[in-house]
Amino acid sequence: MRRSRERLAQQLIDQMRAQIESGKLKEGDQLPTEPQLEATFGVSRTVVREAIADLRSAGYVRPIQGKGVFVSNPSAQKAFSLTPVEIKSIPETLELLEFRMAAEGEAAAIAAYRRTAEQEAAIRAANRKMAQMIEDGAPTVEADYEFHMAIAAATNNRFYVDVLRHFGPRAIPRGQFPTLPEAHDRAYLDKVHAEHIEILEAIADQEPERARQAMRAHLLASQRRYRMLAEQQ
Template sequence: MTAQNARPDARFTAVRLGRVSRQVVEQFQRQLREGNLRPGDRLPPEREMAAQFGVGRNSVREALRELDLLGLVESRHGEGTFVSAPSPEALMTPFRAVIELSSTAAGTVMEFRRAFEPGVAALAATNLTDAGRDRLHAALTDFETRVTQGVTEVERADADFHLMTGHATENAAVIGVHTALYTLLRDVRSRVTSARYGPSDSAVAGHRLIYEAILARDPEAAAREMRAHLDDVSETLADFC
């Protein structure tokens, strides 16, 4: 993508009293939502932005650091600061340190999964396309084959099945959040080194039940099977944490 300066419509206004850097960040996010700033745009120099916001350059720098942490901007040496498209990995960055330091990380993530993923499965059943079905079937087959044969990367195949469930929703917002969740989940899984998979485990069998409910285009059954599956997974993780 060819870099270009921020569009004329991306106009910043003076901020009020309070934590000015936070107000700078909020204005930036609003300009993104309204389409006045887009990935690849070059931001004005710090001095110019400070004048537009009516704040000191230190406040602008603090805001840019926060935006960089959120994956919304990137600095290029000798070129300036550019708007970037946030990736799932960048979305999870602010939470990773908290998760890694938490003694209840696995339980916290599983609580979120139980609140979020049944709805994902239900939407997948509602919006299922032929392409979504084929991707989900391929992921299920890969997972079951790896479990049965006891080969490597079973956890990766497990995660891929859930990721394809998200993709089957055909909803860009759901796919983005779901992918970000599994980026974080990889970090948690790496701490549960003793977890094992077995063909007779109900948690393993849960994947097929979820698949069959989605394939039947039954949202209620898909949500129910996903919820039961995550309950099984939570019990397994509790045994190894």
């Protein structure tokens, strides 16, 4: 189910990008409402929201509170100018996310049936810490990393912990791209936190496949964002 949702979100992203890049949707145009997009593309509201979030992160659209979502100039996304070091980091980031999808997807599934009460509490604590960092406007990379490390520990398999510890906080992509607006964007960080909650709830409910797919969806969403970023450079 989640994999189908991921495919639909990517299809919607591709179609909307094509409309923006071809000029069919011009800078300043207001996007249809969520219900209208659902009806037009035959997808769920969740798929629409995921696609809009990714397009927003890549600079294709921008929300205006109380008014709606509007088309941005895709080339304007380059205005923030990634540093040469950041640009060189993109291919490695995509490779790391691909690896993490395999390793951490399985780790989440294992944690769902092996985690102890104490380990579940540690995952929850890391999740609360990140929520507080977002609320305070403080850096969230360390708290994000702690959340993923707590899941690795809940597998009770030291190799998952060793692998994630090897990468350290650089496993969290936005920590490598401080120039990106989304690194400090409240709406984006709230979306990341919501994805963490889905993973946490699946582990707490001891549903391995649900946990695996929630983790995979979380990392795939990140991969989509950085792939679009690579295409803009």
